[in-house]
Amino acid sequence: MNACHVWQFMSSFHLFRRKLLLDFLHDPVLTSIGRSQFKTLMILYHHGSDTMGAVSEYLGLERGSFTTVADALIEQGLIQREQNPRDRRQSLVSLSAKGKALVEKDQLRMDAYLAEQLGNLSPDEQERIERVIEELFTLAELIRKKESKLY
Template identity: 40%
Template sequence: MDHPRLPHQTRTDAGLAAALRVAVGRLARRLRAQRPATLSLGQSAVLYTLNRHGQMTPGALAEREKVQPPSMTRIIAALEEHGLIHRTKHPQDRRQQLVDLTDEGRSLVRMDQRRREAWLARQLQELTPEEKETLRRATEILERLSQS
């Protein structure tokens, strides 16, 4: 497999930032292409957020996902219609609701994760051991960048 060298401009921080943005964006698009076609990106994001953080109010979900409350209301309604989430009354504030995954929603998230990881594992088989080690080190750095 031919491995093109990074362009000369990646030697500057700005050049590296541009190349990294493009590469990460392309990989993210390829991984998104592995997701279930029946769900929108917003719906998938809500399922993953609930899977990661547990039940939340619609307002907290909207804030975390950086969408307006009316948009979150539509996403929640669609996911509830698909049987992937359910709502319950908030135990401390009966005016509020909590949204959580159903067993079917959890199962869909697990299946989606396995499908994407299997696709990525197949792609990694094309790499040399040295390239895989570079990615292991880069993963730690990318994680640190994502948290800043």
């Protein structure tokens, strides 16, 4: 595998992801929350409950900075924090019912946007992209499991 192609893919994917996020951050419902808060909701929706440290690392934020993000989301009733039953030194964060409803509403809009973008591709191109995405999900899950054993 050509490492240069991997980096090019990651850069292109980052730009696409950024465009998608920016489009949705202009939604009137989402203008009341910041980009890090929106990303936190999406992470918790797709990956479930996790430690504050793991979510802050995923976002690329210092733990103290993420605490501010989490506190704001808790205050809005979008996430909840509880003590980790396996390690009392850690806090777990998860979506509240209100946070889940907000993400699911926007997920429908995101799905429509992606369908529109992918509709410009041929069926063969769509199928190839689907296979690559499935492989990336598998790889990401293996990495996630490996990293979660470290904590």
